[in-house]
Amino acid sequence: MSERKVRVRFAPSPTGPLHMGGVRTALFNYLFAKKHGGDFILRIEDTDQNRYVPGAEEYIIESLTWCGLNPVEGPGIGGNFGPYRQSERKEIYKKYADQLIESGWAYYAFDTPEEIETLRKEAEAIKETFSYGIGTREQLNNSLKLSAKEVEDKIAGGQAYVIRFKMPEDTDVTEEDLIRGSVTFNTTKSLDDKVLFKSDGMPTYHLANVVDDHLMEITHVIRGEEWLPSMPLHVLLYKAFGWEDTRPRFAHLPLILKPVGKGKLSKRDGDKMGFPVFPLLWTDPETGDISRGYREDGYFPEAFINLLALLGWSPGNDQEFFSIEELSGLFSLDRVVKSGSRFDPEKAKWFNKHYFQQKEAQELAQLFKPVLEKKGVAASDEKILAVVSEVKERCEFVTDIWEQSSYFFLAPESYDEKTISKRWKEDTPEKLLAIADVFASVSEWKADVIKEAFSAFMNEKEWGFGVVMNPLRLCLVGGNMGPDLFVICELLGQEESIDRIKTAIEKIG
């Protein structure tokens, strides 16, 4: 078993957009595969036809692509173990279910959903929980109780049935989870007879997952903690099939929790607190509801991956920034924490800021151009690059650039009230007019030249720099923000700078 090539799979179900927790599961699978020179496989678990959501599968694939988590096998990619959509493997499962019936590990059950619902309600009424399994199955409508002839007749007669796993009694199932260590479940205490094969001819997750993992030669099942309770069922299923020698090992990842309050991270949290919980923007095909995405919110995929990697895993030292290649070399399951991690949107932003600052102004300028176009602003590439270079360090996202730089492209329409009341004195207009004259006399419109002329004039007049520069900034920018004032002047151009001074004096008075 140890010499087998590592093969792991990410197996989402296309019931909606992929949650960031799902992306992290994909990431950890991917990293584990890379670390061990193995294969990362995508398998679509669409055995529930009722929950199929159009576009979800495409969304999943696009998300993985954006993150750089490319499977080597999967739908649309191919591979020697396909098909990779469970709905297309439908014929495969029945024979395995039958095999379990023959070997006595499973049985037919004819109870209707309504009958079971009634049982459940009755149990609830006396504050108990109905469980189909040890202790109740002998009283129910199934092949354990019925004669072989009765069962045959029912099936021949077209009566709907389900195939259930026959949970062995009072057995301790112990499994070494790669993250949590030894975990034990007692069958009688905690396991019921799960449906393996549904009346619609499709397998349930439990059967399909075990059969496919076996057939696809999966060596490690790395999935969310919500699957931990069904691990003993899966272990028993491998045993029932006689696949124990080649069966995968399990690793259950801790969950990602809400930033505040109780429970695991959900779509609602993002809406409420203003951060994305999905990698990409998603429009619900039924309701038209829009969920924001990391990509559309301006996150870089490398930042998204980096922050996800550190949610539940750490390298054991103080390093915070990792490329996906680095992660691939460093990752190991025994450094995954056991406890759930609360998601911190603030730290997520900080990660993006790091990658943003890391980028060359040239690249950022390219990303900023479409924003300008959308605003209907025309500017030369040289100017855009110069502006981006100047404001870059005050931004965390590409989307911040406009907020920090709009005044380079558009003259201010209003002036910050607080700055006016604080900086605009009675003699301010006359001083600024004098400065405008100085500006007009500058022969070479360069930041250092302007500064020199300005300083010489200021010294001559013995005016305080602060009392002039702050209102001057207000005229040019509209507020008290931005880079060096003379750099702003240079980028604005001589005429525009002077115009803005005059306009501001008119408007503010």
Add this chain to the structure above:
RNA sequence: GGCCCGUUCGUCUAGGGGUUAGGACGCAAGAUUUUCAUUCUUGUAGCAGGGGUUCGAAUCCCCUACGGGCUACCA
């Protein structure tokens, strides 16, 4: 309710018998920037509680509390 998993600063985490319990985000203060932001420096704050084991527990064991997950012909 039952079963299972977990618990180190507000948050993410390091630390696995002897540590001044380390780092990061956030927050606060100072420096620099004649603005704002950046940057830098410093500070802030934690082993859930109780019992053991031990010369010595954040570290090992038990109990309690709390948190989380599961409990479908959903994945």
